[in-house]
Every structure is written in C-alpha cells, then in structure tokens.
Amino acid sequence: MLEGAMAVVKPEMKSYIWLQTADGSIQQVEEEVAMFCPVIGREVLQSGKGSSKNYAISLPERVKPAVLGSILDYCRFHQVSGRSNKERKIYNEKFIRVETSKLCELASAADSLKLRPLVDLTSRALARMIEGKTPEEIREIFHLPDDLSEEEKLEPLRNITDDPHIRLLNRLYARKRNELRERQKLKVLGDAAPVLNTEVEKELPVDERSVDDLLSFINGDGDSKEARASKNKKRNRRRKDQPRKSLSMDENGCHKESNCFPFGNTNIEIRNEPSPKKSSTSPDLEPVGLSAKLDLDDGDIYDELDPVLKAELDREVEDFARRLNSVWPERMQELIPSI
C-alpha cells in the first residue's frame, strides 16, 4: 500500500534537459535552470534537442564538466525570481571566491554559453586581480610566458619594434658613434681638447665614490665657482629687465594661479660659497654608472645578425642616411659657429 503511494509521488512534474560536454559525459539538469543559458535555450527551442539522453545538447568545448556544475549552480540560484538584490550580490561574491584557474575557466565557459551576467561577474573579478599589479605579478598569477624581448619591454608607449624608422635611426646613430670613435683614435696625442671631449671616446667609469667624495669633489672644483659667478651677474641684470606683472589679471580678468608665482621679478643674491660641509650619516651611495646604459647599443645586436639580413639592413641604413643627410647640412650650420 505504502509503495503504491510512494510511486504516485514520483517527481514526473519536473522536466529535465540533457547536456553533453566535450569529453562525452552527459548529465541532466532541471529545465528552468538550463534555459537560463541563452545558448542552451536556443538549442532547445530551435532544434528540439536535449529532451533525452540520446539527444543531449552538445556544449561548446570550453565548458568543462567541472565548470559546468558551478555554472548550473549559478543558474539555479539566479533563475529564481524572488531573490533580493542583496541576496544575489552576496551569492555572487561568494561564487567568485575560487582558484584563479577555475575563475578563468568559468569566464571562458560563461562566454561560450553567452551567459552575460556571469561573464561580467567573472571578468570583473579577474580585472580586480590584475589591478595595481606589475607585469611580473600578473604573469605569475596567470602562468603566462615571459616572451616579450628586452626591447619590447620598454614602457609600452615606448615600444619601438613596430617602427622601422626608429630602428634605422638607432642603427644610424650606432654607426655614427663607431665612426666617431675611430676618428678620435686617430687624433694626435696631447690634443688640447677640453676634458669633457676626451670622455666621449672612452666609457664613463662607474662612479663608486661615496657621497662625501662627491661633495668634496664639487666643493673643490674651481671651474664651477667661476661659472657660478659669471652666471650671477647675468641673472641679476636680466632680472631688472623683466616686466612686472600686476596681480595676475590679464585683460580678460582671468586669474591664472600661474601668474601669481612671484619669484621671477625679485632681485636676489645667490650665495657663491657653499654651506659648510655636514658629516653625512647616510651610507655610501652607488650612483648608477653610465656604462651600463651603453650595453644596450643597437650596434651589439647588429653584429650578431645573419649576413643576408645585415646586408639588407646596411642598404636600408644607407638609404635612410642619404635622406637624413639632406637635412643634416643645415643642422650642422646651426651648431658650428661661423668662422
């Protein structure tokens, strides 16, 4: 008697949709839950599939079985209309608290199922994980390869690999630098060129001196004092010539914060003597040497290239140089004082 009663209570009321993931496994899910997914819904309505195990709806490849379960949970929760916004929000927040790999798979799967709200939810979560991180950190989180070259890794807007003109210009500069070095080497020894010129031909040594050394170097430097004195005379003279500005109102009565900066119109005495040395308590500093920079010369990469490519690049550089040279003579005139 009881058995019969039980038999009547069988849940024949609910209908199910059958879904098949790419790996072949099949599962059934309540119809209203499945229909929450636009892709599944469309399949059901258009092709009539999904009504039985043999006619299961094939889901896109990106929907892995493990992920499908979570997605269906999501649908099951949200397709219930009675829930408040707050409830939904709390559910969502918990939902995305999963491993990164799972989050990526969820985003991917949701996208292939065109489940917009879930795509947004997972995408936002992923974006939050990316915000404020460095490229290395992001690479770690998502297990991505570090396959950009050193050149390409210059701050993005400075990426030069795309621009052939910049590359050629760099090669041209590199060649000019080499030419210059050759020329300097041929110069007669004992050339009376000022100190700074001879530095052009040799690498600037890495500066390992301490802060105190720098300070004493600066303070003991006769040249700079002279320069400072002559500069002061010039500056004070110029100061008197500058027009005075009345309270920042130009003819339109516009008050720029800028025009209020009064320093430009005051005569001041610059101290010629540096203040007495204070003993520095900071540890020896290591100023960055310039030689490190020189290693990034394009010239070095150039030498390792395939000879055919080298020849082609040589031709391009010559061509570019020819074009550039037509502009250079004028530039030279500007820089060379007329004799």
Place this chain on the structure above:
Amino acid sequence: MAYSFPEEVLEHVFSFLCSDKDRNAVSLVCKSWYEIERWCRRRIFIGNCYSVTPDIVIRRFPKVRAMEMKGKPHFADFNLVPEGWGAYVYPWISAMSVAYPWLEEIKLKRMVVTDECLELISKSFKSFKVLVLSSCEGFTTDGLASIAANCRNLRELDLKESEVEDLSGHWLSHFPDHCTSLVSLNMSCLGSEVSFSALERLVGRCPNLKTLRLNRAVPLEKLPNLLSRAPQLVELGTGTYSSEFRVDIFSNLSEAFSVCKQLKGLSGLWDAIPAYLPAMYSVCPGLTSLNLSYATIQSPDLSKLVSQCPNLQRLWVLDYIEDSGLEALATSCKDLQELRVFPSDPFGAEPNVSLTEQGLVTVSEGCPKLQSVLYFCRQMSNAALVTIAKNRPNMIRFRLCIIEPQAPDYVTLEPLDTGFGAIVKSCKELRRLSLSGLLTDQVFEYIGTHAKKLEMLSIAFAGDSDLGLHHVLSGCESLRKLEIRDCPFGDKALLANAAKLETMRSLWMSSCSVSYGACKLLGQKMPRLNVEVIDERGPPESRPESCPVEKLYIYRTVAGRRIDMPDFIWTMDEDSALQHS
C-alpha cells in the same frame, strides 16, 4: 601551463581596467596580451607630446576613441618657457583625422592649437563629443565657431584658462538650433560678450547641461534668466557678481538659486560684492566645490560664506580669507579635502592681509580629510610644518609658496629643512611637493630618503650643491617630473644619475649650473633622452664648454630629436660630437 582565455574574454576583462597604469602593465605581460590589449585600447594619455610620434601611436593603437595630451613643461605657467617653444598639436590632429575617424574626445594641456586645428577637428570626426583645452593658446574665437557649427554631437567644450584671441562673442551663435547635446560649457576665459539671447536659447534647449561656466562679461542681472532655464545644473560659474545693489535683482537672484537643487560647484564670482552674497545661501549647504579666486571679498564675508557650506570638499580662495576665515573653515567644513589660497598682492613689499602659517595649521587640525594643499603666504616656521605633518599624514599634494625666495623660519631664522623633512617623513603617500623658503642640501636628503611615492617635485632657490640634486635623483623611486629653477645644481649629480632620467617623464632646470659640456655628454650617452638646451643668448657653441646653459629640458622619447624647434633650442646628440672631430 598558462591559463588560457579566448580573446573576447580577455578584452572584456581589460575593459574593466580604467587606469593607464594597469593597461600598460597588461600590455607588458606577454606577446599575446600585448596584441590583444593594443587592439582594444580606446583611451590614450600622452604626458609629453614629444615623447612619441603620431605614427607610432597610431600604428600601435589603431582603435583609439579618446586622446589626452600635454605639451609644454609646467614651468611655462610661470613664463619660464620662451615664446615659440613648441607643443604644436597640428601634426597630431592631422594624423588622427585620417587614422581615427571615430575619435570622440580630445583633451589638451599647454599646447598650441590653431584655428586650422579646430576646423580640422570639427570636419574630420563625425562622432566628436568632447574638447577640453586647458592652458592652451594659438586659436581665436573663429576656431570656436567652427567647433560650434560643425560638431553635431558636441557634449563638452571646456576652455579652461586658455589664451584665446577674442575676435568677438559671435562664435556662440554658431551652435545650430538643433544642437541639444551639450553637457558642459566652460567659456570663463573669454573676454567678449556673447549674444545673450543665443546663450539663453542654447542653455534652454540642452536638457542635459550640467556644467556652465560663464565669462565675466555676462551681467549679474541676467544670471537668473539662465539659471531658470537650467535648474538641473551641477556646476555653475557665474559672470560678474557685481552690480549696483537693487532689491529686485537680489530677489530674482535668490529665487533663481533656490531652484538649483543639484548645484554642487560654484565658481566665477568676479568682483563679488558682499550685498549679493546672501542670494547664494540657499545653494551653499549642497556645495562641495567653491572657487572664490576671483572674488575680492574680505575676511568677515568670506568667513560667513564658508560657514554656510558644511559639505565643502574643495575651496580655492584669495588670501583675503586670512587666518580668521581659515579658522571658520576648519570649524565648519569637516569634509574639506583640497585647499588653495592664492595671494591677492604677491608683489607688494608688505603683507596686505593677516594670513600667516597659522591659518594652514588650523585647517590641518580641523579638517581630517585634508590631502591637497596649495598655500601662498609670507612667513613659515619649522614648528608649523612639523605640526601640519603630524596632523595630516594623509597629505598627497603639498605645495607651499612662501612669497619671498629663501625666506627662513621666521621665528628661529633657520632653514626650513626640518619642517619639510617632517612632511615627507610623515606623509608617506605624498605624490606632489613644491618647496620654498630657505633650504639646504639637508632637505633633499630627507626627501630622497623618505619621499618614496613622490611623483612630482618643484624646487626653486634651494640647496647648496650637487648633493641636493643627487639625493633626489637617487632616492625618489617614483619620481616622474622634476622641475628646478635657480638652484646651485651642476653637472656631477646629473651625469651620475643619467640612467634615472630615462625612468622619468621629464626634467627641467633653469638658471642652474649645468654646463654645456655636460649637456653634450648626456645627449651623446643617452640616445633615448632628448637633451634640449634652451638659450636665448645665442648658440651655446659660442661660449666655453664649462659655461652653464640658461635652461635645460630633458625628457625620454622614442621619437628622436624634435624637428620643429625654434632657433634658441638645441638638441644634444651625436651632431654636437661631430663639432670636435
């Protein structure tokens, strides 16, 4: 194993990243992300127009919809950058007119914009919506007329503090009758009177107008006409706020203001007379931003006014507010985040108002959210700065302008090193700092040691030697912009820290001790920097190598040397080396 994404999903994830920093980080992750990111980048910000060329930008980001760019160095605001320096936007507009037909926004700061540019913009971009020209120059009201006439979907036209050659007010009448899309109009920097009826009609037919900043020429008695047509305004810049006092004008004004229930920002108020101030009182409780920098009202009226604005977050005001007014501010405005106090008479020998360091101290005590300060005053002490630092460790921008250069602590006559040192030690999130007063190398040691988040530093008449500059360049890890004038900084620190310069946007040094020789060396050694010598005395070649240059502007670039320089600017690079062969 990499977590793989389909492209569309990744694009969608990127669309939630708003800051340029994040987008830049993303593009450096790996090759595939770089590619995906560049195709979906819609907003581009170029901090220095000479750091890159239009071609490079267009090639890398083919689908840009909004661009923002800055030109001249900040010290141009103080007339330190000579006329004709550059920052011409035309090559950019020209290139973008072909490459980005769907461009919607252009925001420029300190650039030279011509009428030709404006006409090209108005004709080339069918969906153009937003034009913001901040401290720009080179155009006339004719250019504005093109924009008004041809940009069918114009939402924003903002001429913030630009220098416009004002031929007439007729440009406004070029907005066609069917233009109803305006959301923001800022013409406060213009002099000429526009046709008031045209303005009235324009305001009346734009239901989404949220920001309206009038110019001085709009008379006070006409203001109610505009307000009644735009009660939905959120930001209002009045015209002149002065007129012979009449009760009817006053009551019209009061009534008009009372209808503006959404008003949050108020500016303009040229020549404001106290009698008309109470007309605004109805909107004061809702105000979060108040710009009184053109209002020559005195302390008692100012105190009364700010006391009516308990929700104020931002206040720009003249030093007429005095210490007493700042006390009223500190008492009434607990939400205050930003304070700017401008000098009413910066060139006067004697102080004309009773504004001292005490005002700032009081505000720092009373306003827990204060994070951004620009303060002009005539005296300062280490004690005051130490107190401010202690009160406000949340400070992000601190710009102090003691009017007299090299003014010491007025109590102890010592340098202000300790005071500024306290600021950088306490305010760990400090991003911007302007120094003034008597300062030795010691303050730079403090800055280099503690100001690790500092991005922009302005120095004038400070320091003793290269050591100061060395501290800053070697210690400030986040430094992007450094501007220096009239300091005894020379070659050593600059050359020793040359590599640092490639991590910054730019360095400006004028009236310092950097020699021509050092500039040449720097230019030769650092191909990715443009080392530009600005010298109006004539070619640097005509003087000894050890002679200091007048002005120096160094910035990183992938664009190579500039090709549009005037005859008083020289780029230091291989060319200069060839002189000595």
